[in-house]
Amino acid sequence: MRKVILNLQQLFLLCSSIILIAAVPSFLAGDDGIEFSLLRYGESVAGTLKNLLNPDSLTLYIHSQNMILEPMPVNLSYEFVNEIYEIPLFPEVWDIVIYTLFLLLISFAAVIILAVMLGWCAELLPPSYKRAALRISEFLEALPDLFFVFCIQLAVVWIYKKTGFLAANPFTSSREPSILLPVITLSIVPAIYLFRLQLVLSQTEIEKDYITFARSKGLSNSHIVFHHLIKNTISELSIHLPFIMLLLFSQMIILEYLFNLNGIIQILLSEQPAATRAVLLMLIAFPLFAAVKGIKLFIKKERISNAA
Amino acid sequence: MLHKLNAFYSGTILLAIILLLSITVPLFMTEPSVQQFKYNFDQKSLKIPPFSPSEEHWFGTDRNGKDLFYVIVDGAKYTIFFAFVITLARMLLSFIGGLVFKRLFKKSWVSGLLQGFQFVPQSLIVLFVLSPLLFYELRTQSVFSYTETLLIQLFVLVAVGIFPLGKIIAETADSLSQNEYVTCAKHMGASPLQITARHILPHLWPRLFVLAGRQFSQVLTLMLHLAIYHLFIGGVKITSGQVHDQFNNFATVSNEWTGLISMYHRELMLEPFVVMIPVAAYTVLILCVNVMTKSLEKSFDKRTLY
Structure with a gap:
């Protein structure tokens, strides 16, 4: 029960910090140019809170550019007029939020499974290969995420050009959203990070006495790895899960542009009221928070039930 | 000791060479003039930019005929300098903040x-704050001059990083002050200032260097993520792509690499080398910083063991 209250408290604090963050632009932006004003910031936070209390009042600004043709005898050229519509937020954004969350959570699961699996496999290799794997993962981890994105996009298109085989949809079109490639590119960098961490952790773990004891009893290497090593490294790995989440989310921001995804970031970055931004951020952040906490809890439970 | 730090020294030397080249080359070399086309009389063939890499243009040219080698070399110093200034300011402020508000950072509501x-x-927060200030429509002027733009960007980029970094430093300092000798010193009547100076700082220094290295590569990544959304450090020039403004061209003012990558992103499927050359340069830079940080971290780990 105490745990639940503690988590709820954390969730509440997360919620308030998101509201504070979403209101930051009003702290800086004056009517013309920069004007620092705490008063305006406070007003904006209060306004956000008021809007949050009745969610039906939340609105979404839709920016559209309409082509207008002047009557024929006057002018043959046409002009574009920018217009902003205001529509209620709620039934409108669910699809987009769910799509973004789906990508993030799928890649989160993929990252953990992939890194832990590869970590297991690497443990079974002879030591020289293990060191090579560590070196390679250290090198790959140092590369920027954009590098992978460009390489994957180029490779897919190159294969398509050569063989006519389109492995996956490299850009979202209006008809079909691309899912496979964004998930793969999202998970590469965090998976390498987690994999390297797993290798480093098990390197220190494998020197401990209980492993030596298990060896001297004549247990096989694979038995030791699966039954002892993993269970003890994975709880330390779970400390890094929030960082993995952050990595995924911040990569999602650029992937959405590079893959032309129809996701939440483009709405967040267009001109929107602070309350709407806060709500959208919360809709994304809560499931991520829940996923991180849930997996941590699951690992802890497993460990306790194993120990008992 | 020296051969252990080999990776660190080679990284430093590489960075120094890049910086030196970037500062000196534009002094001695004028920017090659733009060639609209190349006509070969023998083969009767006409070539228009982008020219692929050749002896004349080492890295080729972009679609407007700009020499990529010059642009890359010129942009290096800005890229490194911006990231360095932001990292330094963040480290300084959060170092002071982390030590002064050490107790505060420990509280559960603050964390x-x-x-x-x-x-x-962080990139999302920066985009929230800066996009209403710095973006302007085509054929209008930006509200701020280039210096103002730069200052605002520096301010926001530094401010957004202080809190998480301050928390890390405060936590490190706190875990250092849990040591027994600190408790001893406290009982002997040492003032907090003395304890910080004598017992915490000597152990904190090496970690600060490692943290600074990580921050540097984080700042570079952040700059790239911002540049993807056309928020270039130093300012953006927006021009019309075609007669009817079907698309806008965003150009960097300072030629810094992240801006170049974003600027040439459109070429990815047309002439991949145009965008891959800045990407390669940027990758080398980040790789260099990361390798340096790693080797620093390893050498400090060994030293604390003995």
């Missing part, structure tokens, strides 16, 4: 509030 930075990426 709860700082969770926002754990689930909302």
